[in-house]
Amino acid sequence: MLTVRAASLAFGGIQALNDVSFIARAGEITAIIGPNGAGKTSLFNIISGFYRPQRGQILIGDQDITGLRPDKRAQWGLARTFQNLALFRGMSVLDNIKLGGHIHLSSGFWSSGWFYGRAQREEAELRAVLERDVIDFLELDHIRNAPVAALPYGLQKRVELGRALAMRPQILMLDEPVAGMNREETEDMARFILDIQERWGTTILLVEHDMGMVMDLSNQVVVLNFGRQIALGTPQEVQQHPEVIAAYLGTEAAALHDHSQGG
């Protein structure tokens, strides 16, 4: 469970987040939506630790992580993907994914001598987990040795998801996972997200502009507008919320409307 409590963040005179509060319940998918500039990325950044809110707290379970660095948050079970791919493009699929797994190696890079046996055992365990829970699960076996740069965009996004999964996260943050994807790639990604939720009971946070996907996948939706949280509820509830409809007028209102009509 992740709690955002009365969080505010300003850049100079711009209030990027203004008193935002919600609980992402364990094992559920919570989507964060809102028009451009609403504060979605800022919210992701205070949760993952890239920015520190001027007011408010972030908690994982009962643990206040507001002051922790991003790498420490990873050890608390938080993993994220990025809106713009953050992969090592010249490296293979497998090597990119392995980078995610390395946070779990306690022996680490420096171990030698009498630590060696333990390091070897951990490496072997890690490899087994990566094979089963990442490579096989995400159907990446046939491209494991391909350099990431050679892959179509949809597969690159899947590799990035794989790297986050290799961290065996308790809480997985996905920043626009289907942006720029065609219909088939989008459906594949949606299926993987639901499978992750079902298989591991992972708590998932999702920033996404694709309203069809948000409404189909989410258990709960947080709606931001100009940094303010204007609605919080089930997909059905937020679609009918007058302030949400007003915020989307002239932008994605048509998509929101189509979807609420079952289109």
Ligand SMILES: Nc1ncnc2c1ncn2[C@@H]1O[C@H](COP(=O)(O)OP(=O)(O)OP(=O)(O)O)[C@@H](O)[C@H]1O
């Ligand atoms: N590093 C920064 N410095 C100054 N202003 C920023 C910074 N990051 C975000 N902002 C401002 O904060 C506000 C919220 O931006 P944010 O990127 O969080 O919105 P968003 O909902 O993610 O938008 P989009 O859908 O376009 O990605 C905007 O007015 C933005 O210009």
